[in-house]
Amino acid sequence: MPLPPDSLLRLSRAEAQAHTRYGRAATFGPLHAAYAGPGLPLNTAWHDGTRAPDAAELAAFEHFCAGFGVAPTLQLLSGAAAGALEGLEARGYHLSGLLHTYLHDLTGLPAPAEEVEETADPAAWAELSAQGFGEGSGPTMRVVAAAPGTRLFVARRRGQPAGSAALSLSGGVAALFGMSTRPEWRGQGVQTALLRARLHAAAQAGADFASVFVTPDAPSERNIRRAGFGLAGARLTFTRPAPP
Incomplete structure (x- = not known):
């Protein structure tokens, strides 16, 4: 059975919704943020795959992060990157990580x-x-x-x-x-x-389908391919340095 045509959008929405389980949560337009604890990599926001966040929403997310003393960091899938990139660059965000996105029908x-x-x-x-x-x-x-x-x-x-x-x-x-x-x-x-x-x-x-993220060229990626997953895109991480 082929994957649904809107698989990546559904994955973005699912990840954004699930991310708020990890602690103090807040939503800023298409960004769903969580603070899980000091020094944890879970202290990020997930983009839900819809429209790009505007400057006011990014500023509100940054204020949320400042309240916990963490650098603003957000995750989005590659399909949404083009629309969001200009606004992120304007506020000083840079690409800080990339994982491959794999999907599998069931x-x-x-x-x-x-x-x-x-x-x-x-x-x-x-x-x-x-x-x-x-x-x-x-x-x-x-x-x-x-x-x-x-x-x-x-x-x-x-x-x-x-x-x-x-x-x-x-x-x-x-x-x-x-x-x-x-x-x-x-x-x-x-x-x-x-x-x-x-x-x-x-x-x-x-x-309806399963998803997994993996570091490019890691041994796990070979295992994921052997298990029948297909490469569907990438998960991009953008970070804005916290003010001194």
């Missing part, structure tokens, strides 16, 4: 892996996830694990927890995120198992 899925289970223990999941992501990631993963609507998955190898991943559903769009593998289990199919399990969970939950 038909004809391969059998799910047997060694993946869903867990209701966010503390244990966050601890396992941080082992895969590395030093300093624990606070972020604890916020992710505790967010309403997040489903948590653990992959095992030889009975031991080897990797973790998360899933959320908004507006018929399944977001696959938070995938990490403990160093000693890398290269042994853990990520593939977690992708398959979450695709099946998304289909069973009634999602």
Whole structure:
């Protein structure tokens, strides 16, 4: 089954809506902002894919960020970048990050892996996830694990927890995120198992399609392609330096 023609717009709306789960939230026109805690990469705004934010909305978002002492940072998909770029550049924003955006329909899925289970223990999941992501990631993963609507998955190898991943559903769009593998289990199919399990969970939950973001040319990108995802665009991050 082909992906819906408005997939990227729906993904933008879903991400914007889901992002506000992560803490103190506010909306400024098409920007949906959240502050999750000191020093966390979740302290951003998501653009909902509609019109470009105007100067007043950007100023209000910047004031929101200043109240928490963080640099204004926003995420938007590549399809919306052209319309927003002029206004962002005028206020001093610069491109600070890029992830590839992949989508997958939810038909004809391969059998799910047997060694993946869903867990209701966010503390244990966050601890396992941080082992895969590395030093300093624990606070972020604890916020992710505790967010309403997040489903948590653990992959095992030889009975031991080897990797973790998360899933959320908004507006018929399944977001696959938070995938990490403990160093000693890398290269042994853990990520593939977690992708398959979450695709099946998304289909069973009634999602129309699934999405995932990945660092370009990372090993995870190869796994995502092998799992049947197709490249659909990019997630762009723009940042405006905080005033001294």
